[in-house]
Amino acid sequence: MIFGIGTDIADVRRFEKWVKNPSMFMRFFNPAEIMEGGTENARCQHYAVRFAAKEAFSKAIGTGISGFELKDIFITNEPSGKPVLNVQGNAKKLLEEKAGLGYNIHVSLSHEKDYALAFVIIEN
Numbered sequence: 001m002i003f004g005i006g007t008d009i010a011d012v013r014r015f016e017k018w019v020k021n022p023s024m025f026m027r028f029f030n031p032a033e034i035m036e037g038g039t040e041n042a043r044c045q046h047y048a049v050r051f052a053a054k055e056a057f058s059k060a061i062g063t064g065i066s067g068f069e070l071k072d073i074f075i076t077n078e079p080s081g082k083p084v085l086n087v088q089g090n091a092k093k094l095l096e097e098k099a100g101l102g103y104n105i106h107v108s109l110s111h112e113k114d115y116a117l118a119f120v121i122i123e124n
Contacts, residue, residue: 006057008052029074033074062098074088083107085120
C-alpha cells in the first residue's frame, strides 16, 4: 500500500554557487553523494537532482524537512545506474515510526539543462 508520494523540482543554476563553495556539501549532502571531477554543469545537475530527492522524500513522509538532517537522506546507484534512496539516522527513525518497518522506497530522478526533478513513493 502507498504510504506517501512526494515530488520536487530544483533549478540547476541555483547550485552553481554550491559547486564553487564545497563547504555547502558537508551541510546538506552525505559523503556518498559527493561528486569529484566532471564539468561544472554536470556537478550542478548531480547536486540539484539529489537535493530534489531529499525534498521529495520529506513530502512523501509527510513531515517536511523537520526532525532529521538532509544528509541523512542520500542517493546511491545500483551497478545498472538505477538510483536508490537511502535513509539513516533520525530520518530512518522517523520513517519507521510513520510507515512501519516493512517500508519500500521508490525514487525516480531526471534532469534537463536548467531543471532537476525527483519523485519518491514510500510503500508500507
